[in-house]
Amino acid sequence: MKTTAMFDQLPIDRDAAAVRRRVEALEHLLERTFTLPGINRQFGLDFLIGLVPVVGDAAAALMGTWLVWEARNLGMSKFQIARMMGNVGFDALIGLVPLVGDTADFFFRSNTRNLRIIRRHLDKHHPGTVTVAA
DSSP states (O other): OOHHHHHHTOOOOOSHHHHHHHHHHHHHHHHSSEEETTTTEEEOHHHHHHTSTTHHHHHHHHHHHHHHHHHHHTTOOHHHHHHHHHHHHHHHHHHTSTTHHHHHHHHOOHHHHHHHHHHHHHHHHOGGGOOOOO
């Protein structure tokens, strides 16, 4: 799926199906937009902007926090929200360490982990939003 096509028709509704589409699109943008040739490892804006010291990590954390905000609006439990904030916080803190943080950002995908938590919630509480991966 082309990235631009993914964002062309994103819904702004608050229903569970619209939220699922938005969080999946953001996770794709942050974690899987580009592929590193040779090793076929995907990466996204989270890794790229994380290369900019402090400001990049703060911006990536803000974008990751938006996923948590969407989860909160879905009525997810405080435990799930805390776990998601822990993922974002760990990613932000490790990102502050030069080189080590950038390497960790390449492998620790907090947004993908958070998307998995959101998908489990949606699959259980809003089964009509389940999509089949092609």
